[in-house]
Amino acid sequence: MDPCGTPAVIEVLWKYRVVNTTAQDVISSEFAPGVLRKTDENDILYPNPATCGNGQITVCVGCRTIKVCIGSENVQNPTQTCPKSTPYCNSSEGGCSMVPDDSQETCSQASPELNFRCTGVGKYPDPHSCTGYYYCEGAEQTGDFYKCQSGYTYNSKAEMCQRASTGCKPLNCTTDGPILKVYPSNNKFFYYCWYEEDDDADTDASIIMFSCGDGSTFDSSTGKCVYKCLREGTYAKSTNPNMYYQCYWLNGKLTYIERSCPLASQEFDDKKKLCVTPVGNARRKLLN
Known part of the structure; x- marks a missing residue:
């Protein structure tokens, strides 16, 4: 689908009061899509890494791997x-950094996460940086990382990289506060800090990103996503194709209930307002 036609981008066009121009003109100047970067399960090690000596404390031997110099290369x-x-690992900064090593082209193209854990379908902001995002095709899959161009930051509301400042800040995990925390730049998202057994508290937790989906926001007081019904009817749940919202009037207020399609293989078609079997699944059934 053409991103210029999404409600998020149209809202941004109105915010900036763009007149006598097309959405595509604005997209090409103010906004830009990210560029797909390689995601590896293993680190990219340098073919000719720097060696310990001359008083160095640490040297970079890979895009994400650092060597601690306790002696010469003979030890x-x-x-x-x-x-x-x-x-x-950034050679110019002499240690681990939020910025990839620009002396190595492969590092500038690498994903900041070895294995971003997808929790649903769609785009998720990079929790460690404001210059990229992940695209997920489904839960329990590895996300594809998209890097914004130089001078751009990711706008999670417009779902594109933006030249202007978006007010984004990298996330930091702390043991204080609720278990599930709202993403500060966009309350459509929330996150969980996962401390594995070998993690040090407050320093090296995995940040698991979640999305409430289009039309929903995260309520930190209840720890739940809340969908806002605009009118009666049924509406797709963007983070889970198998589910949908049913909006109805109750005691003079619009309320909703989440429902699932009868079969796990079905998806809710927001245009037809029906649960259907995707074309790919139908073809597989015919072949089997």
């Missing part, structure tokens, strides 16, 4: 992966 100097809060 076995330990290496470790940079923490999730500063995922890149």
